[in-house]
Amino acid sequence: AWSPPRRWSGSTAPPGSGKGANTPFILQSRSLSRSITMSDLLETSPALKARIDAGDLLPDSLVCDALLDAIFNPEAADGAGVLIDGFPRTATQVDLLKCLFDKLSALSKAAAGGPDEWRFPRPAFRVVVLYVDEEESVRRQMARARLAALHNARVLDAGAGELVEERPTDTDVAKCKRRFEVFRTHYSTCLKLQRFFPFTLIDALGSLEDTRAQIARELRYQSSLDLDEATYAAIRHLPLAADLVREARQALV
Numbered sequence: 001a002w003s004p005p006r007r008w009s010g011s012t013a014p015p016g017s018g019k020g021a022n023t024p025f026i027l028q029s030r031s032l033s034r035s036i037t038m039s040d041l042l043e044t045s046p047a048l049k050a051r052i053d054a055g056d057l058l059p060d061s062l063v064c065d066a067l068l069d070a071i072f073n074p075e076a077a078d079g080a081g082v083l084i085d086g087f088p089r090t091a092t093q094v095d096l097l098k099c100l101f102d103k104l105s106a107l108s109k110a111a112a113g114g115p116d117e118w119r120f121p122r123p124a125f126r127v128v129v130l131y132v133d134e135e136e137s138v139r140r141q142m143a144r145a146r147l148a149a150l151h152n153a154r155v156l157d158a159g160a161g162e163l164v165e166e167r168p169t170d171t172d173v174a175k176c177k178r179r180f181e182v183f184r185t186h187y188s189t190c191l192k193l194q195r196f197f198p199f200t201l202i203d204a205l206g207s208l209e210d211t212r213a214q215i216a217r218e219l220r221y222q223s224s225l226d227l228d229e230a231t232y233a234a235i236r237h238l239p240l241a242a243d244l245v246r247e248a249r250q251a252l253v
Helices: 019-029 038-044 046-053 061-072 091-113 134-158 173-185 188-196 208-224 227-237 242-253
Strands: 009-010 035-037 079-083 122-129
Touching: 009 019, 019 035, 019 079, 019 122, 019 208, 035 038, 035 061, 038 046, 038 061, 038 079, 046 091, 061 079, 061 091, 091 188, 122 188, 122 208
Parallel strands: 009 079, 009 122, 035 079
Antiparallel strands: none
8 A cells, every 4th residue: 555755845945055965964864765856857858958958947837747746656655755856946836735735634634543544644844945145056056067077077087987967057157147047036935835834044155064954953943833643633623723714704605
């Protein structure tokens, strides 16, 4: 039997802020073994890869479909949870995330006390948002390109080792700025996301160690907002305030 993952950690940030560099740390700190990187997930199509290489944002329909297919793939799923790197980026993607959380919560509530309770655990969503300014974003993207080129040259010269990806967007200042501008255009997404999942912005301008310390504090803070399992089990039969208000309005009508 298959069950959806219980814990979800999502990270979003401007390019060069350190999402990829911090992925192993988040996986370890959350005791997760599976991560989904949106850029890798969407590069399967040459047409989509061309748009990604140009620094453009992909249509929400393609992004959301690809993510849901990856999350609910029973052959790859890990019931413990999953880390999603680079999502959400737009208001529509935030809506999808909220609908997904609501659906998993409803399934968990409906299965409570029954034989399928173990298959539908209470979902726990955590959000990590890193931030760097445009100047630092461009500097890090260009530095990443130089390091990748140097590494690959050494691998080819030695005839041993693995080549790393050299991103076309990292070698052109205009494309680096374009990627940052796309993020800044949709920065209001973060504000909408905060309405559903409380989090604080993490300043990633410092060292990797400092950023990781901030991430650890943020994840502990978000976890502290949840009810423990015993308390939740005792009150989960009570209707939510939002449901009571909606039903009262319907009754008045």
